[in-house]
Amino acid sequence: MIDIALWIALALFCAAVALNFYRVVIGPSLPDRILAVDTMYMNSIALIVLFGIWLNGKNYFEAALLIAMLGFVSTVAVCKYLLRGDIIE
Amino acid sequence: MLDSILEGVIAFMLVAGGAFAFIGSLGLTHLKDFYMRLHGPSKTTTLGVGCTLIGSLIYFSLREGPVVQEFLITIFAFITTPVSAHMLAKSALHHKLEPDPRTRGRPMELENERPKHTIEEAPQGKSPLP
Amino acid sequence: MxxxxxxxxxxxxxxxxxxxxxxxxxxxxxxxxxxxxxxxxxxxxxxxxxWERQPTIKRPWKLIVYILRALKDIVVANLQVSKLILDPRGRMRPAFVEYPLTLKENFPITILASTITLTPGTVSAHLRLDGRTLLIHALDVADIDNLVDEIHQRYERPLMEIFES
CATH class of the missing domain: 1.10.12 (Lyase 2-enoyl-coa Hydratase; Chain  A, domain 2)
Known part of the structure; x- marks a missing residue:
């Protein structure tokens, strides 16, 4: 049962990443693109965790934690840049 | 007996997480303006990823004794997503992205002229910025 | 504490x-x-x-009640937003709402803004420090005054009880 659920979830997350990529490509404005990249890293966290379940390895969570932290920091840094024109004032 | 119930819970969590994340990305793709697109990722994707992480938590706890690290990522995601959504909305207001014509109420941030610190050609489309 | x-x-x-x-x-x-x-x-x-000055938590048990209620609201909010996104006719009534703040300290305001973003149909967009208002974008709202009232009753008053008073 878990196998089937795993396949369905993987397919849904891959479709979600594809939709995000579409928005990155066509996004009319810069904040749109940042939002799409932000969503993409959230989805990739879930993809890595699902991959860990699939391979039955516990260590994949560390990669997920690193992606979560770096993604958040970079999103806020780019937003700061758009707001002020400088990263460091 | 308990194992099969827990397996059902894990399967439900994984599928529900995937469905929520997919709906969030669908909203990101087909809603009309930026402020409406912000709703999909900030709420739905977060809950989707959270559901998946909880499913993984139960799965590994069942296999090899209690595991808690996934819970840390879940809490981290729920704390940080509102902050980045707020920052994105602020930068969109700063760049004066036009809301959908159906939107009621017009904030004064969209009215007055640009503040001093704006970069010149950043707001729309083809920008030289990274 | x-x-x-x-x-x-x-x-x-x-x-x-x-x-x-x-x-x-x-x-x-x-x-x-x-x-x-x-x-x-x-x-x-x-x-x-x-770091800024640390807020003092006056009533920790109310904080736990608040977190549980917020978790329940997150699930409800997600079902609502999913329904709105999947609705093929796309009947949405988006609006910008100005919410007057009564909270004073920065940390409770941060928690309020985060809760607003995670719960039904609203994203906090901008905090004006001079006028003490919070700009909220709502995805589907019928009555603006009703929304402001609901946020005040449901989230801001418990936060005031937890951190201030």
């Missing part, structure tokens, strides 16, 4: 760091306690100049 001292300027943060360290290491061996304890003392002392 635990009173701050010279070596523990932020006791709650220190406790949190120790707990997170032990959870990350997945062990309660003596060595992990010592290393985690050392980190929990050194990190707050080093990064103290960057």
């Amino acid at each position: 635990i009173p701050p001292t010279r070596w523990l300027p932020m006791p709650v943060l220190s406790l949190l760091l120790l707990i997170v360290w032990l959870l990350l290491q997945q062990s309660i061996a003596l060595g992990q306690w010592i290393l985690g304890g050392a980190l929990a003392i050194v990190i707050p002392v080093v990064c103290r100049p960057f």
Whole structure:
């Protein structure tokens, strides 16, 4: 049962990443693109965790934690840049 | 007996997480303006990823004794997503992205002229910025 | 709560760091306690100049009730937003709403803004510090006054009871 659920979830997350990529490509404005990249890293966290379940390895969570932290920091840094024109004032 | 119930819970969590994340990305793709697109990722994707992480938590706890690290990522995601959504909305207001014509109420941030610190050609489309 | 001292300027943060360290290491061996304890003392002392004044939590049990209610609202909010996104006719009534704040301190305002973003149909967009208002974008709202009233009753008043008063 878990196998089937795993396949369905993987397919849904891959479709979600594809939709995000579409928005990155066509996004009319810069904040749109940042939002799409932000969503993409959230989805990739879930993809890595699902991959860990699939391979039955516990260590994949560390990669997920690193992606979560770096993604958040970079999103806020780019937003700061758009707001002020400088990263460091 | 308990194992099969827990397996059902894990399967439900994984599928529900995937469905929520997919709906969030669908909203990101087909809603009309930026402020409406912000709703999909900030709420739905977060809950989707959270559901998946909880499913993984139960799965590994069942296999090899209690595991808690996934819970840390879940809490981290729920704390940080509102902050980045707020920052994105602020930068969109700063760049004066036009809301959908159906939107009621017009904030004064969209009215007055640009503040001093704006970069010149950043707001729309083809920008030289990274 | 635990009173701050010279070596523990932020006791709650220190406790949190120790707990997170032990959870990350997945062990309660003596060595992990010592290393985690050392980190929990050194990190707050080093990064103290960057922090604002710590708020005092007056009623911790109400904070727990608040978190549980927020979790329930997150699930409800997600079902609502999913329904709106999947609705093929796309009947949405988006609006910008100005919400007058009565909270004074920065940390409770941050929690309120985060809760608003995670719960039904609203994203906090901009905080105007001069006029003490919060700009909210709502995805589907029928009555603006009703929305402001609901946020005040449901989230802001409990936060005031927890942190201020």
